[in-house]
Amino acid sequence: MAPPTAQHPSNGAARRHARARAPSRAAVLTAATADKYDLYQRSVQAPQSDVEFLLTVYRRIRRRKPHHLREDFCGTALLAATWVAQGPRFSADGFDLALEPLEWARTYNLVSLGSAVSRIALYQKDAREPAAQPADLRCAQNFSYQVFKARNELLDYFRSARASLAKNGLFVIDHYGGYDAVEERVEERVVDGSFTYVWDQQTYEPVTGHQKCAIHFRFDDRSELNEAFSYDWRYWSLPELRDLLFEAGFPRVDVYFEQFDEDGYGNGTFEKDAKGPIGASWIAYLVAVR
Ligand SMILES: C[S@@+](CC[C@H](N)C(=O)[O-])C[C@H]1O[C@@H](n2cnc3c(N)ncnc32)[C@H](O)[C@@H]1O
Numbered sequence: 001m002a003p004p005t006a007q008h009p010s011n012g013a014a015r016r017h018a019r020a021r022a023p024s025r026a027a028v029l030t031a032a033t034a035d036k037y038d039l040y041q042r043s044v045q046a047p048q049s050d051v052e053f054l055l056t057v058y059r060r061i062r063r064r065k066p067h068h069l070r071e072d073f074c075g076t077a078l079l080a081a082t083w084v085a086q087g088p089r090f091s092a093d094g095f096d097l098a099l100e101p102l103e104w105a106r107t108y109n110l111v112s113l114g115s116a117v118s119r120i121a122l123y124q125k126d127a128r129e130p131a132a133q134p135a136d137l138r139c140a141q142n143f144s145y146q147v148f149k150a151r152n153e154l155l156d157y158f159r160s161a162r163a164s165l166a167k168n169g170l171f172v173i174d175h176y177g178g179y180d181a182v183e184e185r186v187e188e189r190v191v192d193g194s195f196t197y198v199w200d201q202q203t204y205e206p207v208t209g210h211q212k213c214a215i216h217f218r219f220d221d222r223s224e225l226n227e228a229f230s231y232d233w234r235y236w237s238l239p240e241l242r243d244l245l246f247e248a249g250f251p252r253v254d255v256y257f258e259q260f261d262e263d264g265y266g267n268g269t270f271e272k273d274a275k276g277p278i279g280a281s282w283i284a285y286l287v288a289v290r
Pocket residue numbers: 044045072073074075076077095096097098101125126127128141142143144147
């Protein structure tokens with residue numbers, strides 16, 4: 001069977017998001033001068049538009065403002081930092097297993113918060129661990145939950161997510177779909193005119209869903225940060241994710257799809273859609289209502 005006609009270029013995860021704050025920018029970037037976390041944030045994160053989406057969807061469903069955010073798999077905690085910077089009523093927790101990105105977060109993203117830093121707490125802990133404060137919003141970005149390869153592991157995570165939400169809480173995860181998502185392929189994108197971001201889907205096994213991916217960065221002087229980040233995870237389909245969220249006890253799961261501009265690129269706005277697009281690649285948010 002022929003694949004469905006793509007209505008937009010197949011640049012899926014590699015085009016997710018535009019740019020973020022950067023702590024340091026060398027005039028000419030090379031593999032020797034670049035900071036991989038800085039490059040990562042500039043390549044794949046857009047915390048301001050994530051915050052706007054989270055606020056909009058929460059207000060639409062709950063008719064009030066959310067204040068406490070929990071960012072799972074937070075890495076450099078850019079989203080959590082952007083959240084608390086909104087004002088004195090906003091607070092956040094970040095959870096990540098790895099010490100290195102958390103230390104980077106403290107050195108760069110948290111320092112620029114000034115006194116607001118007292119409203120953010122970072123934990124070097126598994127995302128399934130409970131938090132002291134129930135969250136109005138809890139989220140896992142950039143497909144990080146795919147680290148859970150076994151069904152019962154992902155179900156445990158979703159159950160724990162529901163358990164630590166406030167009464168009116170929402171749990172939000174993103175998803176990369178379309179037939180590009182399960183191919184072995186490489187995509188490149190120049191970022192800020194100063195380096196090339198490379199998204200490399202290295203292997204995919206249809207039987208298990210196991211997938212290995214990596215991010216490389218290339219520079220004008222031909223130097224390269226090969227496998228600056230690598231991911232060994234399982235690709236979960238959208239119906240599998242919805243079923244697991246329902247099984248974890250969420251009574252309602254809404255799906256919002258990124259819309260496309262006239263050239264067929266994702267434009268950063270998301271609309272609720274019960275069916276979804278057919279095509280090579282698309283980004284969606286799943287919003288699970290407690
Ligand atoms: C793809 S990065 C996500 C970074 C950032 N949140 C973003 O949106 O781009 C995945 C992060 O998950 C962390 N991680 C992997 N397994 C984890 C687990 N079981 N619990 C918490 N963090 C985990 C890794 O250390 C890494 O920082």
